[in-house]
Amino acid sequence: MDKYMEMVRIRFLMMLAYRTNYYTGILIYAINIAAYYFLWSAIYGGKSSMQGMSLGQMTTYVAISWLARAFYFNNLDREIAMEIRDGKVAVELIRPYSYLGMKAVQGLGEGLFRLFFLSLPGLFFVSLFLPLQFPGHAKTWLSFGLSLLFSFIIFSELNLLAGVVTFFTFRNEGLLRAKRFIIDLFSGLILPLSFYPDWAQQLMAYMPFQAISYIPSMIITESFQGAAVSDGLFTQAAWCVLLWFPIALLWRVAKKRLVVQGG
Amino acid sequence: MFYVSVFFQYMAQYMKTKLQYRTDLLIEWLSDLMAQAVNLVFLLVVFGHTTLLHGWSRDEILFIYGFFLVPYAVFGAFFNLWDFNERYIVQGEMDRVLTRPLNSLFQIVLERMELESLLGAVPGLIIMLYAGSRLSLSFHWYDVFVFILLVIGGALIYAGIFISLATISFFADARTSIMPMMYNISSYGRYPIDIYHRVIRYILTWVLPFAFVGVYPAAYFLDKKEWYSYAFFTPVVGMVCFTVSVMLWNAGVRRYRGTGS
Numbered sequence: 043m044d045k046y047m048e049m050v051r052i053r054f055l056m057m058l059a060y061r062t063n064y065y066t067g068i069l070i071y072a073i074n075i076a077a078y079y080f081l082w083s084a085i086y087g088g089k090s091s092m093q094g095m096s097l098g099q100m101t102t103y104v105a106i107s108w109l110a111r112a113f114y115f116n117n118l119d120r121e122i123a124m125e126i127r128d129g130k131v132a133v134e135l136i137r138p139y140s141y142l143g144m145k146a147v148q149g150l151g152e153g154l155f156r157l158f159f160l161s162l163p164g165l166f167f168v169s170l171f172l173p174l175q176f177p178g179h180a181k182t183w184l185s186f187g188l189s190l191l192f193s194f195i196i197f198s199e200l201n202l203l204a205g206v207v208t209f210f211t212f213r214n215e216g217l218l219r220a221k222r223f224i225i226d227l228f229s230g231l232i233l234p235l236s237f238y239p240d241w242a243q244q245l246m247a248y249m250p251f252q253a254i255s256y257i258p259s260m261i262i263t264e265s266f267q268g269a270a271v272s273d274g275l276f277t278q279a280a281w282c283v284l285l286w287f288p289i290a291l292l293w294r295v296a297k298k299r300l301v302v303q304g305g
Numbered sequence: 306m307f308y309v310s311v312f313f314q315y316m317a318q319y320m321k322t323k324l325q326y327r328t329d330l331l332i333e334w335l336s337d338l339m340a341q342a343v344n345l346v347f348l349l350v351v352f353g354h355t356t357l358l359h360g361w362s363r364d365e366i367l368f369i370y371g372f373f374l375v376p377y378a379v380f381g382a383f384f385n386l387w388d389f390n391e392r393y394i395v396q397g398e399m400d401r402v403l404t405r406p407l408n409s410l411f412q413i414v415l416e417r418m419e420l421e422s423l424l425g426a427v428p429g430l431i432i433m434l435y436a437g438s439r440l441s442l443s444f445h446w447y448d449v450f451v452f453i454l455l456v457i458g459g460a461l462i463y464a465g466i467f468i469s470l471a472t473i474s475f476f477a478d479a480r481t482s483i484m485p486m487m488y489n490i491s492s493y494g495r496y497p498i499d500i501y502h503r504v505i506r507y508i509l510t511w512v513l514p515f516a517f518v519g520v521y522p523a524a525y526f527l528d529k530k531e532w533y534s535y536a537f538f539t540p541v542v543g544m545v546c547f548t549v550s551v552m553l554w555n556a557g558v559r560r561y562r563g564t565g566s
Contacts, residue, residue, distance in 0.1 A: 073505070076502070080501045083500070220335075227343050233350060
């Protein structure tokens with residue numbers, strides 16, 4: 043366990059070396075969210091609520107989902123694909139740790155860094171001039187924290203899955219890109235899933251993507267109340283467990299049939 | 306003249322290599338199409354709940370989006386600078402580029418050409434035709450030339466902004482995370498500019514003139530007379546943007562010292 047914690051720390055410090063970039067990042071994030079705010083104001087056009095969400099809730103939803111993304115987002119799929127292509131993966135496999143586990147904690151290190159140096163200052167900065175609504179209950183915040191952790195796990199699991207597939211296909215640039223757009227669209231990042239037509243919502247309810255962004259953002263904006271919160275958390279937990287099986291299975295097969303070309 | 310002939314030679318070479326790997330080509334095109342679909346779905350879903358966006362109808366907004374895709378495709382085909390820092394500065398490729406007999410920026414444009422991006426303009430044209438016919442817009446014979454001029458202007462604005470961003474790598478060592486975020490900001494030029502607060506309107510018009518790649522030029526075809534002066538200003542903004550960025554680039558190249566690797 044110690045070595046994994048150490049890896050989280052090292053990644054965090056690595057990111058810290060480049061922190062100046064993140065100051066500009068905060069500014070650009072602010073412009074982004076502000077533009078979104080005006081776009082949504084125009085969409086609401088004076089209506090007090092759409093799909094059960096007020097404009098204030100919607101603004102908070104957008105601001106939080108982009109900030110949450112800074113935490114759960116990582117490029118593990120690309121990193122794995124690159125290491126397979128370069129042949130570096132051979133060296134990684136003989137090291138005394140679980141390759142996938144190590145990748146996951148590296149992602150966590152990056153995520154924690156962005157949480158503290160991009161998300162939190164960004165949120166503070168934006169809340170100075172945009173009417174964000176934060177919940178008063180400690181319970182909502184706790185549920186949100188838990189939900190965010192699940193988001194990270196599910197997002198990383200999907201990335202690991204896509205990465206492991208590279209062991210079989212060697213090149214899967216297309217798959218990785220497609221995955222990104224599917225996540226953008228179906229995770230509720232660009233707009234809450236409750237805005238989609240009913241048939242689409244029913245379809246999305248069976249997919250893991252909604253657990254990445256939609257559920258945590260609905261929790262923090264208090265658009266989910268009572269049982270909906272625990273249902274959401276339960277869905278996320280279920281996906282965390284379910285997604286583990288295909289990864290473990292593919293990984294077992296992949297290790298056996300790994301072909302390293304040069305290196 | 307020399308530049309023109311080198312350009313076409315590179316282009317021919319490019320086609321040969323690309324057509325060798327046709328599946329890759331197909332996959333890249335499909336993923337481009339998906340990126341466009343994400344934005345389109347957003348617009349369609351939003352307009353499932355409202356009919357007007359600050360007085361602009363669904364079809365007008367779709368038209369703006371369709372127009373935007375054309376200059377964006379031209380930009381994407383010739384200015385692939387998003388990984389300039391890693392590829393050219395960190396890995397030292399810039400040293401090689403500087404030994405070539407062409408202007409270094411032109412050389413990189415040639416090397417990083419991605420002509421298949423031009424296919425991205427096709428969905429744009431289809432969206433424009435669809436929205437245009439529903440709005441029953443009238444076109445004149447000279448509109449084709451105006452369209453080409455506005456598209457070139459828009460592509461030059463994009464090129465100018467992203468060349469300037471790439472230039473940062475000459476002055477600062479650290480890798481920049483600005484580029485992906487800039488792609489995000491650029492998308493706000495696709496919505497009617499009057500929905501924004503005046504600060505953002507100012508930024509999108511004069512600082513990062515992305516509005517000239519979407520709403521302003523499209524307003525010309527949508528017969529929105531109040532935006533005509535902005536629409537016709539597009540090529541000028543494009544020229545200015547591009548010229549400034551080339552000057553910045555040349556200044557950056559003079560400062561370049563290589564990574565020593």
